Amino acid sequence: MKMETGVASYARGTIPHNVLRIPRLAAPSSAPSFPRSHRNHVRGLRASSLFGESLRVMSNSSPRNSKGAGNSSLITKCEIGDSLEEFLTKATPDKNLIRLLMSMGEALRTISFKVRTASCGGTACVNSFGDEQLAVDLLANKLLFEALQYSHVCKYACSEEVPELQDMGGAAEGGFSVAFDPLDGSSIVDTNFTVGTIFGVWPGDKLTGVTGRDQVAAAMGIYGPRTTYIIALKDCPGTHEFLLMDEGKWQHVKDTTSIGEGKMFSPGNLRATYDNPAYDKLINYYVREKYTLRYTGGMVPDVNQIIVKEKGIFTNVSSPTSKAKLRLLFECAPLGFLIEKAGGYSSDGTKSILDKVINNLDERTQVAYGSQNEIIRFEETLYGSSRILVGTPVGATV
Secondary structure (H helix, E strand, O other), X not given: OHHHHHHHHHHOOOOOOOOOOOOOOOOOOOOOOOOHHHHHHHHHXXXXXXXXXXXXXXHHXXXXXXXXXXXXXXXXXXXXXXXXXXXXXXXXXXXXXXXXXXXXXXXXXXXXXXXXXXXXXXXXEEOOOOOEEEHHHHHHHHHHHHHHXXXXXXXXXXEOOOOOOEEOOOOOOOOEEEEEEEEEXXXXXXXXXXXXXXXXXXXXXXXXXXXXXXXXXXXXXXXXXXXXXXEEEOOOOOEEEEEEOOOOOEEEEEEEOOOOOOOEXXXXXXXXXXXXXXXXXXXXXXXXXXXXXXXXXXXXXXXXXXXXXXXXEEEEOOOXXXXXXXXXXXXXXXXXXXXXXXXXXXXXXXXOHHHOEEOOOOOEOOEEEEOHHHHHHHHHHHHXXXXXXXXXXXXXXX
């Protein structure tokens, strides 16, 4: 009951006085009311509260879709217009996975509201990676840890802000371990750019010694003009977009099963072109061929647009003086899972990002996501050949 009170307080809009401390998952002690202008939003949150009647009904219902946990053939087709709960019940027979993804959906919905209202000022805190933490980062971090604990199906969780395994109390057998970036792009919240949450779900109790391909699900929450929840499940085709509706429910609005060719690029870490001639050559190719530049400075919106527009490429390349910054566990592997389930490709230059073994929590990598030809061009230009065999080379010529 104490745990349920904690999330209920967040739904009512409480920002605890100790929110800037590293989370120990303690429930807040008070719950001041929202102003009148926000009450409709809060009613929406309460109406489908994760720990309210809707989840109890879901967890007691029988799966309607699959003959076995490893069977990807769906008896009932997932449809546009389904609620999140309806979709998940059709997409997987694993009730524990359904419960976890519903739990995270609740947290994402609350974070969406908090991003619009919470402080964006620096906290004078620095995480163990050396990045300044912002108040809104820590609030999102706390909400996600709480959601995972209250799901009762998560064994370990690890956050980019708290890069140590936290025991969430769930069983390893039949349960999951989750790694997440609570608010990717938090440094651009104050400029009102789109930001988001990234998370990957691995079976059991390991987050190292595994690969991105071992994930059973991955997702991102996107907080922009629209709030969306992008989900991919291992045994369900495609990558699926859910829109947060006015009444506070997630509705299935799009599925993506193929990424086609199209001249749109999002070039991260451009400073690396100074001493990485191959990356400089690739960027010049995009400019010369009149690609449309679509780069926000946030990895979540830049990768999401490839899924939504079903074309394009995102790159973030390292160089001798500009090292890789993106974390394999918290960012690259989950996003790689979403892109590849959508019909696209990922690469670190020589292999799929999903085939890289995660040896430690802080492992970093360069990465590219996009269509088949764009990833072939990326690999050929940077390393002279591509492991994707389709015939004629498509590298960036001089």
